[in-house]
Amino acid sequence: MTTATKPQRSPRPRKPEGQWKIDGTAPLNDDEAIKQEDGGLSARQRVIDIYSKQGFSSIPAADLAPRFKWLGLYTQRKQNLGGEHTSQMTNAELQDEYFMMRIRFDGGRLNPTQLRTVGEISRDYARSTADFSDRQNLQLHWVEIENVPTIWEKLEAVGLDTLLGCGDVPRVVLGSPVAGVAADEIIDGTPAIEEIVGDYLMREEFHNLPRKFKSAVSGNRRQDVTHEIQDVAFVGVDHPEHGPGFDCFVGGGLSTNPMLSQSLGAWVPLERVAEVWAGVAGIFRDYGYRRNRNRARLKFLVAQWGIEKFREVLEKDYLDAPLLDGEPLEVEPGSRDHLGVHKQKDGKLYLGVKPTVGHATGEQLIAIADVAEEFGIERIRTTPMKELLFLDVEEEKIPALSRALDDTGLYSQPSEFRRGVISCTGLEFCKLAHVTTKARAIELVDILEDRLGDLDVPLSIALNGCPNACARSQVADIGLKGQMVADSEGNKVEGFQVHLGGALGLSPDWGRKLRGHKVIAEELPEYVIRLVEKYKEQREEGEQFRHWVLRAPEEELQ
Template sequence: MTTTTIRDAAPAQRAATQAAGVEKRPARAKKSEGQWKLDGREPLNGDERIKQEDGGLSARQRVIDIYSKQGFSSIPAEDLAPRFKWLGLYTQRRQDLGGELTGQLENSELQDEFFMMRVRFDGGRVTPQQLRTVGEISRDYARSTADFTDRQNIQLHWIRIEDVPAIWDKLEVNGLSTLLGCGDVPRVILGSPVAGVAADEIIDATPAIDEIVANYLPREEFHNLPRKFKTAISGNARQDVTHEIQDISFIGSVHPEFGPGFECYVGGGLSTNPMLARSLGAWVPLERVPEVWAGVARIFRDYGFRRLRNRARLKFLVAQWGIEKFREVLETEYLDAPLIDGPHVPENPGARDHLGLHKQKDGRFYLGVKPTVGHATGEQLIAIADVAERFGIERLRTTPDKELLFLDIEPGDVEPLSAALDETGLYSKPSEFRRGIVSCTGLEFCKLAHVTTKARAIELVDDLEERVGDLDVPIRISLNGCPNSCARTQVADIGFKGQTVTDDEGNRVEGFQVHLGGALGLHPDWGRKLRGHKVTSAEVGNYVVRLVTKYKKQRTEGEQFREWVLRAEEADLQ
């Protein structure tokens, strides 16, 4: 009855509309999202065209044969960006262009004739000899720059195209690579830095990481995804790989019938549209992790959105489909057998980092130390390798919190090793401010940045230690140069998102939008953004001191900083 009434009324409505002089427009056809399985493979933007014409890794031989001999000016634009990303290379920002020009100039105008180079450490695994190798490359080719990243890599800067083949040769001889360090590919696989040794480990994920790296990453089928694909796999009870913000992640889970395995999450990510990953509701045994990983990567390849680059992440597909449909497609189209339903693993309420001294399950120890905001020099990396070798350490690990871990320490070596590392500029017992500070590359090298971050973060820690001393609770402070959240602004206790702001005298200067009370782990949340509240770069130190001082005065017994932020009056947060 209702349907008939609506249909009968339609002609009268159209007549009334036409009589009023307004012609109702037909509904627009839905635009293609560029999903290969639904829309075909016709490229819908320049990046997709370039990738289809010639894969990113094809540029490697041209670097060796042509560009390294003829110089920067010989590199065509389509190799420079995007194909060089597949080689782990980005052009860095010109030093004479301020943040006010970000977004105003084209990428080709912002870029310098030098590169950032990203060295992969899948699972965060590195030997002293490999660290020494990176240190020597930094010293000899990268103006002694070296930054640990939150993806367990090391990044170098000031790389000349003429030096790239020699650098690759030196890396490859020592079992290292820059390939697939960037680009629309599976990025470095995050892993627990204490896999196989931690006393609190549920299951060692190392075999799964090794299988993916050795037998899946080299396959061409994974070298043209819609955009980056971020993976984390950890069987540690600390859930130490930020699984909530990865495209795909596996964390340790114990099935009541089948024992230790993993819970799988998909569709997480930050940037300008942050989304928390969602659990598939499945328990995955260790031997099926690579298969499930490959199935999810193939879904992204075939169904991921390719028309608009800012929607070409797995999180948007998961949001559109919902987790039930996603799992159904995964099981019916991409896996050999359905997944086993499994228990949901509760969030670990404790610290996730590995700083300080911890006992291994074999009776030895591991020690986590902190380079401030992950920054180091080539000479410092060489000195660290020297210390490790002096104490017989053969296994080092990088972490998603930009720490460096030393495994397999004999009990009698703990104190002298700690003292030796302190002498290299590492911190075995950092303040909570130094422990929790995070920064992106910022204006110094990044073409997307509006403000300087890394140098400012180092200055901020020194300032806070001098003026406040220390805190008795964890506090994570993030400085990000742009809205893309490489430093995880939305999940920090105090997050600063870089932008150009107006100071009290009407000048346009570097500054930050303030974001407070975000978190991962127990009760993950984006926190609260203070409406209209911005601080200039010069005010950051005073603002944090003021905020922390009010927290110390107003907190209740046992109240964490984030908990106070979420209940505090807005005036107290200004």
């Protein structure tokens, strides 16, 4: 008696991911169709010729979103729409007839004239709003389409622009804010940033990527550009054979599927950084997943391929020659920020100060530019930690400069609470947000200082309005993800999911998510105070906050 063999099922056909080199370039969603029909930068001339003259109602939907992103413009959220509307209304229903405008500072570089100009634009055209971002940019709000051409003209007159500030393109290139200056620098990455921005960025071949592409170049020993969460990052190394150069990391990112970047295991000389950058961007363009925008980031491709295959394809198909093998990066354990007074290579000093959560006004920016000019400072820098640095200061001028900057509303000696707090834009302007963040972060710091004074260890607190982690909540000591939660009476109110003990650097970690534990926004200050006081009571000698929360019983963290 024979047993009939079960017929083998045919394998399911592979669902196309929209990878151009595998599936072809036929668009698989509306965004891809719009990008192919007409590139994002094409909308610039229409802003000048049509929309600024005919007003907001003249802008077609495809230009408003997504093409305006290529111009550094997003529509902002209508006022008085609570967080409960975020998941119930469409983007078109949530948006107001005003824009957020993002001004690029590649490498965080600017001068007093540029800062003054941005301050005047803020004062005159943006209701005096100005927010430094953790991408070293500066963002304005309340911008009307009628004024955009005038703003562009004023920015271009001082060497600034907004192009490619948003959209499915290479965003601003992060750089060490003290490149070429700091005494503890391994190698100056400025020439590489200038080559990327000057020679590659405006090439059309990089203007239709699957989604945003975040880059960073730093030769500073502090590893000060959050390389672990960038799409591509170059970090300074001093190779025992080849000398100063860069380790290259690819595939990092946060949001709902956080992944740490991985080293290519290569040593990249300064003169090849831009070439390797273009190769990585080219792989993303050609092989990135375009069908589902939730998977359209480089990190998913790197995770699928593995780092060995990624390097192999990069070297074989996108570079002129293979890369030399490198040594594993030694992670620096110290602080990555640049607050305080530090030595420069030339014997002068630089001073780092803090605007609370990066927030400023137009008048304040003008006042800061006045101070810089008064002290003969020509170079100012923004940082990924939302600080402002003032370079080339004589030692004897530091006390007076610190006092003058404090008088503008900056903090030259911030508490650890003010030093470590960061927030996203939040419900005030962002259409993705569920809760208010920036104003709440400012209030939180004031309360913590009033009740607790200061802390003797670093403490990072990140307030995020939604799961996208723009404020890096997943890698903060206290990470707060905004969402609507139920209060004691069952009403839906603003609140936060809590993540504790996240970090980058020596021991990168996403932190500890307290399952089921939500904090009502109004109770947030009391919760943070309770956490800090328990840490101070229970910590062991030399124990940092993040190490305590990772070992503490969960009931102690509620």
